[in-house]
Amino acid sequence: MNATIIGLGLIGGSIALDLKKAGIVSRVTGIDLCSAHAEEAARLGLVDEVVQIEAIKDADVVIMAIPVSALVKLLPAVLDLVPSHTVVIDAGSTKSQICKAVANHTKRSQFVAAHPIAGTENSGPSAAFSGLFKNKTNIICERERSSPAALELALKVFDALGMNTIFMEPEEHDRHVAYVSHLSHVSSFLLGQTVLDIERDEKNIFDLAGSGFASTVRLAKSSPDMWAPIFEQNAEYLSQALLEYIMHLQKFQYYLMKRDAKELHKIMTEANRIREILNGIELKQPKPSTVK
16 A cells, blocks of 8 residues: 655654554655755655645555645645545544545545544654553544545554554534643643743743743744644634633632632542543553444
8 A cells, every 4th residue: 555645744744754664555655845944754664655636646645645725725625636436534633624624525525524632842853752542532523424435444554653543523522622632732732821921021930940931831832833723623613612711720729819728629639530531541541342
């Protein structure tokens, strides 16, 4: 099987590495609009060759790992170009607008709308590494709109990455990730900005920053080129998540100003329940999915 990866950063590069490692592809070609990224990906051995977009006609599977704003624009053109046997899979962090972009495309059945949930705060080809997706969750949307053959090949790809696949509708997906992914990135970006604003006047603030601060703002190092389009595409659900988050912040501030340690303790105790959930996730050893 020949695979073409469009977008050779952390996600695309890591997919390429693990598909080659799993031995399910005989050749991996890559496409990236940034010539420096394309050259770096080839030099690092992420892909066997960097090609132009027309070369996707020779691919059995095309995986698109580019910003969601670019996905909406490029996906229809990619489906126009591929032959009837080629499966196209995206890795976008939003799903509603991407699915709508090809809802009436004549080759819609060759497309699998997916979101492999994995990543780090780093970006670019040098950030790619084998094992990024192992035991992580992959979401496929509108499974009924993909042909059985396309769905089977997509699951073969995600099984090779070591992922556990579940199925959702696009709106459900976007609503959930607004809370568990997108909100945490907004929080990290804005906490970083808040501290930077203070640091302009208080030069020693970073001397006091410990591991807690570093871990909390880690996501603020993520690429704005990737995350700004995600926030824009999921604005409705993310805005609702932010309203609820702000409500909790205001409640905490209210009891803080009243110096009500009992209520502050109660809020933090309730929040501690997240530990049980996260510990449970870490203990899970999900098995790759297969078509039923």
